[in-house]
Amino acid sequence: MSLIVFGPTQQALEWLKNTALAEFTKQTGYEIEVRPSNWGSGFQKLLTAVASGTLADVTMLGQVMTPALMSRGAFLPIDDRLAKWDDTKKFYPAMLKDGTYDGKSYALPIYADVRTSVYRSDILQKAGVGPDALPKNWDDFKAVARKLSTKNGGPLETPFFSNQDNSVGLMQTFSMMLYQAGGSYFDESGKAQLSNDAGVRALDYLVSFYKEGLANPNVVYQGTGPRPLVLGTSAMTYNSVTVQQNAVEYKPDVEKYILAGPPLAADPGGKPSTIAWINKFAISARTKDPDGAWALLSYLTSRDISGKFAEIWGGLPARTDLSGAAYLKKVSPGFVEATQYAGALPTSPNLLQIQQQVNIAMQSATRQSGPSKQILQELDKKIDQINGK
Structure with missing residues (x-):
């Protein structure tokens, strides 16, 4: 059988082949051909493999890849197998749901990039904000940003970094705020509804940081080097454990100051919410051995193997019974705690295509190019055109 994995380091490949899959072969007799690839070209490679009928028996999937390939009939439904599998209930429900399309389950989560509020604790201390008094709602988050601003005697010109980059960082930040405001991308008919009250409220909140001079639209992370939070040019952001990993790589002395806070609620006493980018495994619809492919899929997503996979690939576990995994002791606890709200x-x-259009609209909004309602109405039209609505 064959297996596609994305983004493995040499260390990850050695563990996968020589430890994890060697044990699987010992248990089942199946020899596994591993096909490693990078994330950048991965989507196109999978599209080509689906079209040519050469997709691996079990395939790793990123967030964007999953629905696009499911809609093409690329994967085998696994609902009957999940119903009989004791481990099914041990995954975070939202992550398990992310492997569904059109009412059927096709993929199992392996690890996630969970977002939450992230701070530089040493800089927050300068404004009198300790680790036990981190914001829980929008008003409190904004209040901390104001305290940190040089306009109010604080240490930073622009305390908040909303993840402007050369990818879709602003879209990710807006999506978190959208969910926190109780919004969603689509209504029941599948039409875009970002311009409703929740969407407008979320965008107004994001833009307010720029209007007040608490964020700078010209600060763009280029994808390499220390992030603004690690540099200390900002002290607050919405991001994930990747910020802590960035500190380890570029400024190890700063790692101890990277502090994950709770996901925010829009209102005091409201429901906290956040998003996660979830990576998964699925079985090819053309596999010649569905039972063997399921054996491999369920093995990869079993407690011990998926926990090690998440550790080596640098993510958080997709299973609730791994919330106390040993490697997570090195991670700021707030990242793990945020998983339940993702x-x-x-x-x-x-x-x-949709996330690219959202990011373009957010770039325009942060430069205060027009009212939030108007920007989102135009965005809804573009999304509906993409979806043929």
């Missing part, structure tokens, strides 16, 4: 982006087959 939802996924919509499972639209056109998510790749």
Whole structure:
């Protein structure tokens, strides 16, 4: 049988082949051909493999890849197998749901990039904010940003970094705020509804940081080097454990100051919410051995193997019974605690195009190019055009 994995380091490949899959072969007799690939070209490679009928028996999937390939009939439904599998209930429900499309389950989560509020604790201390007094709602978050601003005697010109980058960082930040405001991308008919009250409220909140001079639209992370939070040019952001990993790589002395806070609620006493980018495994619809492929899929997502996989690939576990995994002791606890509040982006087959359009709209909004309602109405039209609505 064959297996596609994305983004493995040499260490990860050695563990996968020589430890994890060697044990699987010992248990089952199946020899596994591993096909490693990078994330950058991965989506196109999978599209080509689906079209040519050469997709591996079991395939790793990223967030954007999943619905696009599910809609093409690339994967085998696994609902009957999940119903009989004791481990099914041990995954975070939102992450398990992310492997569904059109009412059927096709994939199992392996690890996630869970977002939450992230701070530089040493800089917060300068404004009198300790680790036990981190914000829980929008008003409190904004109040901390104001305290940190040089306009109010604080240490930073622009305390908040909303993840402007050369990818879709602003879209991710807006999506978190959208969920926190109780919004969603689509209504029941599948039409975009970002311009409703929740969407407008979320965008107004994001833009307010720029209007007040608490964020700078010209600060763009280029994808390499220390992030603004690690540099100390900002002290607050919405991000994930990747910020802590960035500190380890570029400024190890700063790692101890990277502090994950709770996901925010829009209102005091409201429901906290956040998003996660969830990576998964699925079985090819053309596999010649569905039972063997399921054996491999369920093995990879079993407690011990998926826990090690998440550790080596640098993510958080997708299983609730791994919340106390040993490697997580090195991670700021707030990242792990945020997992229970994480939802996924919509499972639209056109998510790749949609997120790009959302990011472009957010770039325009942060430069205060027009009212939030108008920007989002135009964005809804573009999304509906992409989806053929």
